[in-house]
Amino acid sequence: MSVSADQQEQVMRVISWVAESEGVDRARARGLVHRFACQGKCGWYRRQAEGAGFKKGDITPAQRKNIEEAIAQLMEGLILEEAIVQIHEVIC
Numbered sequence: 852m853s854v855s856a857d858q859q860e861q862v863m864r865v866i867s868w869v870a871e872s873e874g875v876d877r878a879r880a881r882g883l884v885h886r887f888a889c890q891g892k893c894g895w896y897r898r899q900a901e902g903a904g905f906k907k908g909d910i911t912p913a914q915r916k917n918i919e920e921a922i923a924q925l926m927e928g929l930i931l932e933e934a935i936v937q938i939h940e941v942i943c
Contacts (some may be wrong), residue, residue, distance in 0.1 A: 854940050861926050862941040868921040873914065880943065886910050887918045887940035 862884075870880035886909055910918075919931065926934045 854937075858937050860936050863923045864925045865918070865938065868925060869914075869918055872917055872921070876894050883910060883914055884918060884938060885942045886916060888935045889943060 866877060866880045866884050870874075870877045873880060873883065875883075908922055921932045922929075922931060922938075926937070929937065
């Protein structure tokens with residue numbers, strides 16, 4: 852599936868929100884959003900995530916809530932599951 856520029860922009864805004872609200876750089880925020888969205892959807896996650904230190908359990912409940920809030924505010928018109936699919940398509 853092809854990702855539109857608007858979809859990419861929405862995901863980048865979520866990453867920026869998370870970076871600012873968590874007080875981390877964009878790379879760390881991207882990693883947090885990726886962990887939140889991936890949840891084992893891609894082959895890389897199933898094969899290499901643990902060895903790379905990339906586990907969905909790395910996200911605290913507060914971080915999860917913050918990411919969900921960013922999605923609700925910045926990805927209007929999408930339910931959480933749809934937003935997660937979109938994020939996964941952009942990041943993975």
